[in-house]
Amino acid sequence: MVRGIRGAINVHANTGEAIGGATARLLMAMLQANQIDASAVISAFFTMTTDLDAAYPAAAARQLGWLDVPLLDAQEIEVPGGMPRVIRVLLHVQSDRPRSGIQHVYLDEAVALRPDLHPRT
Numbered sequence: 001m002v003r004g005i006r007g008a009i010n011v012h013a014n015t016g017e018a019i020g021g022a023t024a025r026l027l028m029a030m031l032q033a034n035q036i037d038a039s040a041v042i043s044a045f046f047t048m049t050t051d052l053d054a055a056y057p058a059a060a061a062r063q064l065g066w067l068d069v070p071l072l073d074a075q076e077i078e079v080p081g082g083m084p085r086v087i088r089v090l091l092h093v094q095s096d097r098p099r100s101g102i103q104h105v106y107l108d109e110a111v112a113l114r115p116d117l118h119p120r121t
Contacts (some may be wrong), residue, residue, distance in 0.1 A: 002042060003102050005030050005091040008110040010083065016055035019048075023060035023087055026107055030091060033103040042092040043070040049086045050078045057087050086110055 009026040011018050023046070031038060044066070046057040058071035076088075095102070104117055111118045 003093055003095045005034060005102055007105040008086055008088045008113055009107040010109045011052060011085045014052050014054045019055040020060040023057040024064055030105045033105050036093050040094045041069050045090045046073045047076045047088045049076050051084050
């Protein structure tokens, strides 16, 4: 079955190093949270806020060895009051997990984008 996994992370600066590091960290966290090997990734769609333009998030996936995975980068529309410097990703993966078993991953300040997925303990 094909499942979609959502994730987001904020980036501390508009630099290639910061964008690449944050993207790699998010991708690895998404795979780990769902106990999925990178070979199960079918495709990845990345978006980033308009204040991030120093690098493509997909380049981080290539650095991780995702050489045969279709990747797409896009810039989001600018929304008043939106969180700055955010990368979002939608992974399509092969998984036998039910939809309810998929763990979406929001890291750092991006947790505020989906607080329902991160209940306070």
